[in-house]
Amino acid sequence: MARENTCQFAILGMLCREPMSGYGLRQAIARTVGHFWQESYGNLYPALERMEAEGLAALDREERSPGGRVRKVYRVTAKGRRVLAEWLRRPVVPHVERNxxxxxxxxxxxxxxxxxxxxxxxxxxxxxxxxxxxxxxxxxxxxxxxxxxxxxxxxxxxxxxxxxxxxxxxxxxxxxxxxxxxxxxxxxxxxxxxxxx
The missing domain is CATH 1.10.287 (Helix Hairpins)
Structure with a gap:
């Protein structure tokens, strides 16, 4: 499975825990699954936009950061939960680690x-x-x-x-x-x- 698609599932799993912004997702991934899974900002934001367009995630609210920037907070949708559950049930795709x-x-x-x-x-x-x-x-x-x-x-x-x-x-x-x-x-x-x- 392509990395971009797997990125989508990592995001869906995190959004099942609670609504988050792209920045919040990056921090949550680093704090929780960061010892075996990492995502760059370059992957997160385009994936979030695509997932919103596909109905897997939805805008929950907008927040102002201390610097004044507007931060979009996303939540998982029912469709997103179904897609994640389907992926979780599929066999793991074997891969060769690059070391x-x-x-x-x-x-x-x-x-x-x-x-x-x-x-x-x-x-x-x-x-x-x-x-x-x-x-x-x-x-x-x-x-x-x-x-x-x-x-x-x-x-x-x-x-x-x-x-x-x-x-x-x-x-x-x-x-x-x-x-x-x-x-x-x-x-x-x-x-x-x-x-x-």
Whole structure:
């Protein structure tokens, strides 16, 4: 399924929670599903306009922001809820994740282990920060939303993020050890020799 269509379903799901503006949607996505799903402003606003034209979302109200701009707040329609429910029942379309870190490691012999090690170290540091943030989200969701009927579903997605980050950190540690061993035994590449001059 095309990303633009999937964007539509992310928006519908968020609007089922409460009416929101494009800015509010962006913030809600970042706060809730941001560890596994992101949307840019460039996707959100055109999708909202198209969804309004198709009757999936409707203008709920207009609000003035502190800067004086008019902000449109949208709500999901009954048709939008039906379309979302139909999509939620369909099988997940498999996809291959694009992972630049793994692509660079795969071709890492071209530049030697030092560059690859630096990539792994950066990825590990980012994962440590994300894991801390996700743990806070998990605590907030389980504490502040206790008894909410959607909590078990939210918790499943947060849990997948936590376990995925923990696994990534273990992999980073293994990769770091392997690359450090390589750095001690590998001959310098032509580029590394030039850099040392």
């Amino acid at each position: 630049e870190l793994l692509l660079k490691l795969f071709f890492g012999a071209q530049v030697g282990p030092k560059s690859s090690l630096a990539h792994v170290e950066r990825s590990r540091a980012e994962a440590v920060g994300l894991l801390a943030a996700l743990r806070l989200i998990d605590e907030d969701v389980r504490g502040a939303r206790k008894g909410h009927p959607e909590l078990p579903y939210w918790h499943l997605s947060v849990r997948a993020g936590l376990l995925g980050l923990e696994a990534h950190l273990r992999w980073c540690d293994e990769a770091r050890e392997a690359l450090q061993r390589l750095a001690h035994t590998a001959r310098p590449t032509t580029k590394e020799k030039r850099d040392e001059r």
